[in-house]
Amino acid sequence: MRLLILGGTAWLGSHLVEAALTSGHEVTCLARGTTSDARPGAKLVRADRNLPNAYDEVIGQHFDAVIDVSRQPGHVQGASLALSEFCNTFVFVSSASVYADHERLDQDERAAVLPPLRAQVMESMDQYGHAKVACEQHVLATFGANRTFIVRAGLIGGPGDESDRTGYWPLRFAKAAESGRPVLIPDAPELSTQVIDVRDLAGWIINRACAAEMGIFNATGETKSLEELIETARVVGAHDGAVVRASSAWLLEQGVAPWMGHRSLPLWLPMEDHAGFGARDSSAAVKAGLSRRSLEATLRDTLHWELSRRPAPAVRRAGLSDVDQASLLAALAA
Ligand SMILES: NC(=O)c1ccc[n+]([C@@H]2O[C@H](COP(=O)([O-])OP(=O)(O)OC[C@H]3O[C@@H](n4cnc5c(N)ncnc54)[C@H](OP(=O)(O)O)[C@@H]3O)[C@@H](O)[C@H]2O)c1
Incomplete structure (x- = not known):
């Protein structure tokens, strides 16, 4: 073609x-x-x-x-x-x-x-x-x-994600595994999330580009709980140290930003009017051939990319800095 x-x-x-x-x-x-x-x-x-x-x-x-x-x-x-x-x-x-x-x-x-x-x-x-x-x-x-x-x-993730959203969690756990410091996570078992690997999305778009059947398709990753994504990132980061949970209400009070950006917890979307943002139906795309690798494979490759980034970004576009995380953990303990 x-x-x-x-x-x-x-x-x-x-x-x-x-x-x-x-x-x-x-x-x-x-x-x-x-x-x-x-x-x-x-x-x-x-x-x-x-x-x-x-x-x-x-x-x-x-x-x-x-x-x-x-x-x-x-x-x-x-x-x-x-x-x-x-x-x-x-x-x-x-x-x-x-x-x-x-x-x-x-x-x-x-x-x-x-x-x-x-x-x-x-x-x-x-x-x-x-x-x-x-x-x-x-x-x-x-x-x-x-x-x-x-x-x-939906949210696109994987190696090369310079929004720093998908890299945050595996990198945070990998760094904590080295330093022995605890990791702050949201206590929000009700939240869901979907990450589509950039390579799966691109491959499917190219396969379908000239298909006889056109149409409109949602294309998201599989629906996972945010907890499962964070646990998968922990496995990928080889972390077995302490994890500290904070409620969404407390994190919002502290001015932690949801989803993305400076001083955020990436992919955490605690607003009720966004409960479905990480739970869209992509079954039509799957029927039309969209095949999605495991979340673990995406996060593992993203961590590999993060660790080999040269130069590493001086300021990341999403997530908590080490200093922000430490001060939040201290506030929580107090
Ligand atoms: N990231 C997510 O989670 C997410 C989620 C849902 C959907 N999306 C969609 O996924 C797509 C991502 O695309 P992408 O990663 O390739 O990034 P992108 O930043 O959207 O790419 C923009 C492209 O257009 C070119 N461009 C921009 N302005 C131009 C101009 N005036 N004239 C000619 N070319 C121009 C840029 O190249 P030059 O600068 O070299 O011109 C670049 O190749 C977008 O459609 C985005 O809306 C993203």
Whole structure:
């Protein structure tokens, strides 16, 4: 197959390129090339999608599928209009953030989505879900449902996760196994989480890119309790020392951030209106061939990547620093 990947130079994008090349496809990426070059074996067309002539170099060539990872409605609208005549199918990497309700568990693709962003440019991450809805609608309006494959990904994890969310727990336990210090974890047995390995997601998208049956699919990791994920990270980090539990209410009082970011406990989402965020129904994708490696394999490979990162990040994007964890443990003990 001839594939055009709009992006292809960042994290998921480069795994899409690798999966496509491994399957013997011919790959062209279109990006500015500021994030990185395309992987060897793929052709990189340098273009800025903010400019009106962005697709000139690929217009007129035939592609079996175009795959887009953008979050900017203007980019996706421009690409679908420019490429509709030259590409059989449009694969859009969307997000579970398109959904309006994150409270109920086990919702499938029929759940209501947010109103679309009307602007062409998403200005802040607060607009992310709305922007992805607008992107989906632009593709569907131009390519039609029979030529559109929309993948609503849940949290993506695995080696290379520079959001530092999936690496936090195995790395925290591995460091504690060395230092003998305890690890602070949330006491929240009711919470669930889903992590889809970036390699499984990329492989499935490439396999499905030219399938006869298109459609809209949730693509998440298996639903696990957050406790099970943390315990798996503990096994992967070879930790058998002390673990200290703190209630969600206490952690929130201390200003610990849920989910991600500075001074957070990654993947911990204690808000009732987000109870279903880690429990979406991806059974349609599984029936359509999505195969997911074990969580242990994902966390093990992520830890390996974390330990070999050179240079290691001076400040991590998610999690508690050693100092933050120590002061929280001291406050809890007092
Ligand atoms: N991380 C998660 O947990 C999660 C969850 C659900 C869904 N998702 C979705 O998964 C996808 C992740 O994709 P990704 O890892 O490949 O990262 P990304 O950061 O979304 O990639 C953006 C790509 O677009 C290119 N690009 C950006 N601006 C451009 C412009 N003006 N002109 C041309 N190219 C431009 C970038 O390359 P250059 O900078 O070189 O131009 C890069 O290759 C996204 O669709 C995201 O919304 C992520």
